[in-house]
Amino acid sequence: xxxxxxxxxxxxxxxxxxxxxxxxxxxxxxxxxxxxxxxxxxxxxxxxxxxxxxxxxxxxxxxxxxxxxxxxxxxxxxxxxxxxxxxxxxxxxxxxxxxxxxxxxxxxxxxxxxxxxxxxxxxxxxxxxxxxxxxxxxxxxxxxxxxxxxxxxxxxxxxxxxxxxxxxxxxxxxxxxxxxxxxxxxxxxxxxxxxxxxxxxxxxxxxxxxxx
Numbered sequence: 001x002x003x004x005x006x007x008x009x010x011x012x013x014x015x016x017x018x019x020x021x022x023x024x025x026x027x028x029x030x031x032x033x034x035x036x037x038x039x040x041x042x043x044x045x046x047x048x049x050x051x052x053x054x055x056x057x058x059x060x061x062x063x064x065x066x067x068x069x070x071x072x073x074x075x076x077x078x079x080x081x082x083x084x085x086x087x088x089x090x091x092x093x094x095x096x097x098x099x100x101x102x103x104x105x106x107x108x109x110x111x112x113x114x115x116x117x118x119x120x121x122x123x124x125x126x127x128x129x130x131x132x133x134x135x136x137x138x139x140x141x142x143x144x145x146x147x148x149x150x151x152x153x154x155x156x157x158x159x160x161x162x163x164x165x166x167x168x169x170x171x172x173x174x175x176x177x178x179x180x181x182x183x184x185x186x187x188x189x190x191x192x193x194x195x196x197x198x199x200x201x202x203x204x205x206x207x208x209x210x211x212x
Contacts, residue, residue, distance in 0.1 A: 002056070003055060004026050006029070017164070018199070021161070053065075091159045094163070110173070113172070148163065165200075168191070169210075188211065
């Protein structure tokens with residue numbers, strides 16, 4: 001059994017979507033970051049960096065923080081949603097791209113463009129420009145492909161599940177997905193999966209999955 005400590009953020013949704021796709025039992029523990037629950041002593045024992053998500057594998061006693069590490073752990077534990085051979089490293093490359101680029105830069109776009117609009121023209125332009133650059137990078141990768149990694153047209157992996165929740169906030173980023181048609185088609189393809197629809201609403205319903 002997996003205990004999942006999470007909230008309704010892209011990083012949290014990465015893991016709840018993966019758990020739903022795996023179809024394994026898990027228990028959800030809400031960590032309401034709007035109430036600073038991520039600073040509670042009991043949670044800090046699991047996630048010293050006071051960030052969600054985090055997990056406890058009750059079968060092994062393993063605790064993990066950091067969404068990328070959690071996804072790699074679960075994909076390895078259940079031997080699903082990861083590429084084999086040389087494509088494993090292509091999957092890993094794009095997972096690292098999400099964690100080092102797409103997530104942090106889109107997070108800054110949310111901060112300056114959605115929540116603090118008008119406070120720093122420089123920051124708004126900087127992060128909006130970088131967000132669209134990253135969308136172009138992803139659009140180029142997805143040209144002629146259904147999924148980010150894998151041979152041929154690709155296979156659905158944790159690389160897709162890591163990137164998708166960040167793209168799901170395209171409205172927050174003031175990005176028109178129609179300007180990136182390969183990203184748009186990939187986004188819709190994944191959004192229509194039942195496990196994604198369910199995992200998006202963990203730990204609680206916020207809105208329907210945004211659609212372009």
